[in-house]
Amino acid sequence: MDTHGIRVQRRFDVELVQVTKRYGGTTAVDGISLRIPPASYCCLLGPSGCGKTSTLRMIAGHEVISDGDVLIHDVNVTDLPPVERGTAMMFQSYALFPHLNCLDNVAFSLKARGMAKAQRHAKAREYLALVHMEGFAERLPSQLSGGQQQRVALARSLVTEPRVLLLDEPLSALDPFLRTRVREELKRLQRELGISFIHVTHSQDEAMALADLMVVMEDGHIRQAGPPREVFERPVSAFVARFIGGHNVLQGPGGMIAVRADRCRLGDPADGPHLPARVAAVEYQGPSVRVALTVGKGRDASVLVPDEQFYAEPVQPGDAATLVWAERDAHALAGAG
Known part of the structure; x- marks a missing residue:
């Protein structure tokens, strides 16, 4: 809302403005700028060491930005701690608490925020149902398959109702058949929730299947960004053509x-x-x-x-x-x- 109570449409869910990350004398991300429209599925794609995970962690606030700014919903969050950014991160390892059942794993962040037990459990059950895991609420992580653990981790990331969900190679531990199934679920959830997902991957197939906006990175730079079909049909350079595959x-x-x-x-x-x-x-x-x-x-x-x-x-x-x-x-x- 503006000062007159009129709802103002945000321009971008996330905007990076000349963002740089240096580790000592090494520049991991070199002055990148990117605009992610509202309710987009954005995939950061590139080879190992291209800067995609560092970029994700800077958006989350888990890495200090060396130069530049990060805006979320048009608000500059560069100097804000992770908890105040309105983001949630889903890690590659899932990082579920082994001693807590699925219900309490999903409810954990709500408990940390002081929400009453009945209320947080009700909300946790709602999000387990969203990922089709409501029947596994009482099970421990060790009693779940990898794909089931992945769904619980996803519910835990979403239960805080983030403005932006950040995913760091979430499908890499899954077998090819399950990867396709979970990929479909991720796209469904993103559309239903109407928030932006930013998904780091090294898989060209994954990025083309999921993304509204595909961002190809190399050596800390964005080499091309656009809808997957546009990037595939009209790669701007030999690197992009070779990396996304399917081209001579x-x-x-x-x-x-x-x-x-x-x-x-x-x-x-x-x-x-x-x-x-x-x-x-x-x-x-x-x-x-x-x-x-x-x-x-x-x-x-x-x-x-x-x-x-x-x-x-x-x-x-x-x-x-x-x-x-x-x-x-x-x-x-x-x-x-």
Whole structure:
């Protein structure tokens, strides 16, 4: 509300303004700026050491910012302690108390705030139900599977009704099947609760499946930020194209280009833009076969061939081949990368 009692729509749930983090002489995050719109699912994506976890911890207040500002709901929280920021953090390890049952694990932060037992237990049960764990309220963490522990940890993070939920690689300990199921649950919860989630991951598939806003980081910098489809279709650099995967980074007549592997094919030089290649490996992937190639001066490339088409004209490692693409599918890249 403003001073006249009129509700003012916030501009951003989180805004980073030239945020830097230094550890001694090492700069982990280097002057990044980012705006996360209200009720967004934002994924910070990048290789180990790119600065994504340091960024998350600075938003939470668990790391002191060396330079710059963090705003949450348009309020500068740079100098506020974590408890006053309106954020909650869900850690990779889940960090459940082993001696408390699920109900008391979820209710713990409410107890610390002085909420009466009946009230905090009622609210804890509500949030266990939100993550479909209401039937496990009396169980200890040791009596739960990894996926169930993950859901309880999520309920515990949400029970304080944070403005922003911060997630540090929350799916990395789960098997692939369960990871997909929990991924769907995270997106459902984010939409139902209408708050922003900021999720650190090194998994390109995870970020593309979850994010409204995908932020690709390298060496403490944001290299590209946008909707996943935009980043995938139009990577700005060779690094982004290679890191998000699914692209061939090739030397075209006018410089570096990216072409999606599923838009490339094995063909003939007369078919269009092409490069001579040699088959390095063949991987059956169910509906398609990935043909790994060596092109030019030892550069890697690949083609995704529909399985029926591949087995009609199979190739094997060592075969000469021609990598072909359509001009319309080539996207120019900045820098040599």
